[in-house]
Amino acid sequence: MERYTLSVLVENNPGVLSRVVGLFSRRGFNIHSLSVGTTNDPHVSRITIEVNGDALTVEQVSKQLSKIMEVIKIKTLRDSEIVKRGLALVKIKVTPKTRSEVIEITNVFRANIVDISPNTLTVEITGHERKVNAFLDLVDAYGIEELSRTGMTALERGANILKLDK
Amino acid sequence: MRMTGAEMVVKTLEKNGVEVVFGYPGAANCPIIDKLSLSSVKHILTRNEQGAAHMASGYARVTKRAGVCTATSGPGATNLITGIATAYMDSVPMVALTGQVATPLIGKDAFQEVDITGATLPFTKHSYLIKDGLDIPRVVNEAFHIAETGRPGPVLIDFPMDLLKAEYDYPDEDDNVSIRGYKITGKANESQVKKVAEAIKSSKKPVILAGGGIVISDAVNELRKFVKETDIPVVSTMMGIGVLPGDHHSYYGMIGSHGVKRANMIFNRADTVIVMGSRLGDRTVAHIKGLEDGNKLIHIDIDPAEIGKNVQPYIPVVGDIKDVLEQLTPLMSGYKAEKEWVRETEELRARFTHEPFSEDNGFVNPKYFMTVLSEKTHSDAYVSTEVGQNQIWTANNYNFKTPRAFLTSGGFGTMGYGLPAAIGASVAAKGEKPVIAVMGDGSFQMDLPEMGTMAYWDIPVKMVLFKNGRLGMVHEHQFLLYKANYQAVNIEGTPDFEMLAKAYGFNTSTVKENSGVGKAIDKMLADDKSYLLVVEVNPFEPTGDVLNEAPLPRKEDN
Numbered sequence: 001m002e003r004y005t006l007s008v009l010v011e012n013n014p015g016v017l018s019r020v021v022g023l024f025s026r027r028g029f030n031i032h033s034l035s036v037g038t039t040n041d042p043h044v045s046r047i048t049i050e051v052n053g054d055a056l057t058v059e060q061v062s063k064q065l066s067k068i069m070e071v072i073k074i075k076t077l078r079d080s081e082i083v084k085r086g087l088a089l090v091k092i093k094v095t096p097k098t099r100s101e102v103i104e105i106t107n108v109f110r111a112n113i114v115d116i117s118p119n120t121l122t123v124e125i126t127g128h129e130r131k132v133n134a135f136l137d138l139v140d141a142y143g144i145e146e147l148s149r150t151g152m153t154a155l156e157r158g159a160n161i162l163k164l165d166k
Numbered sequence: 167m168r169m170t171g172a173e174m175v176v177k178t179l180e181k182n183g184v185e186v187v188f189g190y191p192g193a194a195n196c197p198i199i200d201k202l203s204l205s206s207v208k209h210i211l212t213r214n215e216q217g218a219a220h221m222a223s224g225y226a227r228v229t230k231r232a233g234v235c236t237a238t239s240g241p242g243a244t245n246l247i248t249g250i251a252t253a254y255m256d257s258v259p260m261v262a263l264t265g266q267v268a269t270p271l272i273g274k275d276a277f278q279e280v281d282i283t284g285a286t287l288p289f290t291k292h293s294y295l296i297k298d299g300l301d302i303p304r305v306v307n308e309a310f311h312i313a314e315t316g317r318p319g320p321v322l323i324d325f326p327m328d329l330l331k332a333e334y335d336y337p338d339e340d341d342n343v344s345i346r347g348y349k350i351t352g353k354a355n356e357s358q359v360k361k362v363a364e365a366i367k368s369s370k371k372p373v374i375l376a377g378g379g380i381v382i383s384d385a386v387n388e389l390r391k392f393v394k395e396t397d398i399p400v401v402s403t404m405m406g407i408g409v410l411p412g413d414h415h416s417y418y419g420m421i422g423s424h425g426v427k428r429a430n431m432i433f434n435r436a437d438t439v440i441v442m443g444s445r446l447g448d449r450t451v452a453h454i455k456g457l458e459d460g461n462k463l464i465h466i467d468i469d470p471a472e473i474g475k476n477v478q479p480y481i482p483v484v485g486d487i488k489d490v491l492e493q494l495t496p497l498m499s500g501y502k503a504e505k506e507w508v509r510e511t512e513e514l515r516a517r518f519t520h521e522p523f524s525e526d527n528g529f530v531n532p533k534y535f536m537t538v539l540s541e542k543t544h545s546d547a548y549v550s551t552e553v554g555q556n557q558i559w560t561a562n563n564y565n566f567k568t569p570r571a572f573l574t575s576g577g578f579g580t581m582g583y584g585l586p587a588a589i590g591a592s593v594a595a596k597g598e599k600p601v602i603a604v605m606g607d608g609s610f611q612m613d614l615p616e617m618g619t620m621a622y623w624d625i626p627v628k629m630v631l632f633k634n635g636r637l638g639m640v641h642e643h644q645f646l647l648y649k650a651n652y653q654a655v656n657i658e659g660t661p662d663f664e665m666l667a668k669a670y671g672f673n674t675s676t677v678k679e680n681s682g683v684g685k686a687i688d689k690m691l692a693d694d695k696s697y698l699l700v701v702e703v704n705p706f707e708p709t710g711d712v713l714n715e716a717p718l719p720r721k722e723d724n
Binding site for chain 2 (some may be wrong): 164
């Protein structure tokens with residue numbers, strides 16, 4: 001099993017996401033992570049889906065997705081071909097004694113502190129899944145009060161772009 | 167021009183050449199029903215929305231055009247669901263028009279509200295919920311385009327009733343449909359087609375598996391030409407029945423778990439299988455692994471997602487089979503299938519074809535009945551079936567000679583399909599050919615109120631009812647797999663079917679012996695109205711030729 005990232009350009013219509021996600025559950029494919037947002041064209045959204053599977057399964061996913069009318073374009077990418085980022089917001093338990101340690105770790109990871117209270121620090125960390133996991137493993141010792149993570153979003157490396165046919 | 171939403175719907179239906187809408191009214195689709203009455207489009211009232219969907223499907227299978235059905239919101243819409251799913255699984259073009267509660271009430275659990283676009287998402291080719299009445303002409307045009315092109319399928323449009331009633335300035339007409347996310351498969355890749363030709367030429371034992379795609383793509387003549395030139399033996403799926411005449415010297419019958427033994431054996435002995443327009447479903451090919459390992463599989467389909475979905479092919483070809491055959495046939499000039507192989511298939515035909523039992527023994531042999539029915543109709547009829555033993559008896563014993571003559575729920579296996587599908591076919595056939603609905607006493611009772619539709623609209627359907635007081639196929643299944651523990655399959659004590667048909671004004675008769683079959687069929691076909699012929703069948707009559715034969719494709723058969 002390998003990790004693939006599907007970059008899917010879709011019409012920015014209501015209901016598109018349920019068509020895409022419904023297809024995965026209906027056909028027994030698993031989504032590892034998912035993120036959605038509009039592109040520079042307001043009529044077009046990009047859905048980035050990470051899936052685990054062999055090449056044939058992923059090809060089948062992609063072909064089934066292509067059949068959705070509102071799916072305009074799909075590209076299947078391997079990890080080596082893309083830059084991929086996810087974001088996490090972590091509320092970490094701190095005491096006056098541990099606060100500076102947590103800030104230090106945050107700085108090492110080039111993460112940002114976005115909120116602070118007497119007993120907590122909320123950190124925003126962006127990056128590849130592995131980097132975010134490494135950060136979470138470290139701060140887990142202090143106590144993670146709450147965690148919210150996004151799916152991965154990705155773009156192909158180099159000059160290649162996923163273009164719409166005019 | 168000022169126009170209501172419903173007027174725009176009807177106007178666009180007319181523009182798309184729609185002659186008939188099968189439907190059932192309710193508050194939410196009433197604006198459409200109202201405007202249909204003022205148009206050239208006929209509305210045929212059914213007895214259940216499910217019947218409307220199946221009628222649209224039967225109509226579509228005969229005409230190649232999208233069948234249209236309509237239902238109101240909520241339960242009306244959900245009653246369409248089985249019909250829509252049936253159409254989806256057999257790639258039948260259909261446009262379903264549902265009423266929806268008024269826009270401000272959507273999401274409020276209003277009376278008769280259901281999220282029908284959500285409910286039908288898995289088995290529609292596409293669906294729309296109208297948000298702006300001005301979109302109506304474009305959406306209806308798109309729906310027909312999507313339903314009828316590429317791999318056909320059902321499209322549902324949900325119309326909130328306030329938008330159907332509101333008035334709009336009819337938008338500037340532009341009927342050209344352009345959907346950037348809709349990719350219709352074009353011509354196949356030349357080099358792939360060349361590879362196919364080479365693979366066939368280098369094979370010793372090629373066989374063609376003809377699927378429903380050949381029917382849908384209107385490639386029957388191209389296939390017949392290809393077979394005539396190459397002599398390659400042909401077997402078919404259930405949806406492919408009729409692409410070659412049943413008695414054609416190169417045709418060996420249907421394969422699969424309910425196929426005929428000779429076809430399955432030929433399929434298994436082949437070293438190269440050319441699959442044309444079939445998705446290789448589990449009822450067609452039971453042992454997929456053997457197929458991948460044992461022989462070279464060439465898979466030609468218009469839908470790229472079908473390639474590699476169930477079986478990994480040796481040579482995949484994405485293309486419309488009509489185009490592919492046009493590309494392939496010239497490459498095969500001079501080629502003939504090896505005589506030795508053709509002789510082998512002929513031997514199998516001789517060994518595994520037997521005349522059906524036709525002596526009198528207190529029951530009618532349904533297989534014999536179907537052979538007589540073919541002769542009496544000269545194979546020139548539309549024959550629909552339900553699902554169960556009646557379907558398989560028809561598939562394997564009626565001599566279909568043309569495509570689109572066998573109307574059956576192959577993929578979804580929907581009981582209650584055959585009678586309404588026959589009604590739709592009869593409306594489409596306009597009396598040109600007899601329409602025969604072959605049913606069992608279980609499936610008949612699923613949609614029998616549609617006899618009311620036949621009676622009211624004077625739509626002639628010849629109903630052949632194989633009566634054995636059982637849900638025959640499950641009965642057989644329980645015999646084979648549940649140690650004859652017959653449960654929930656005995657439906658004796660059902661109504662007197664003849665009296666029931668008479669109540670609708672139809673003539674009827676019953677046949678109990680093989681010797682009476684010919685006369686009974688003559689009488690049925692001579693009647694100019696709908697007719698019920700009850701055919702008494704032994705509850706232990708097997709689906710296949712001999713009990714336990716059920717010839718699943720297996721390597722061991724070789």
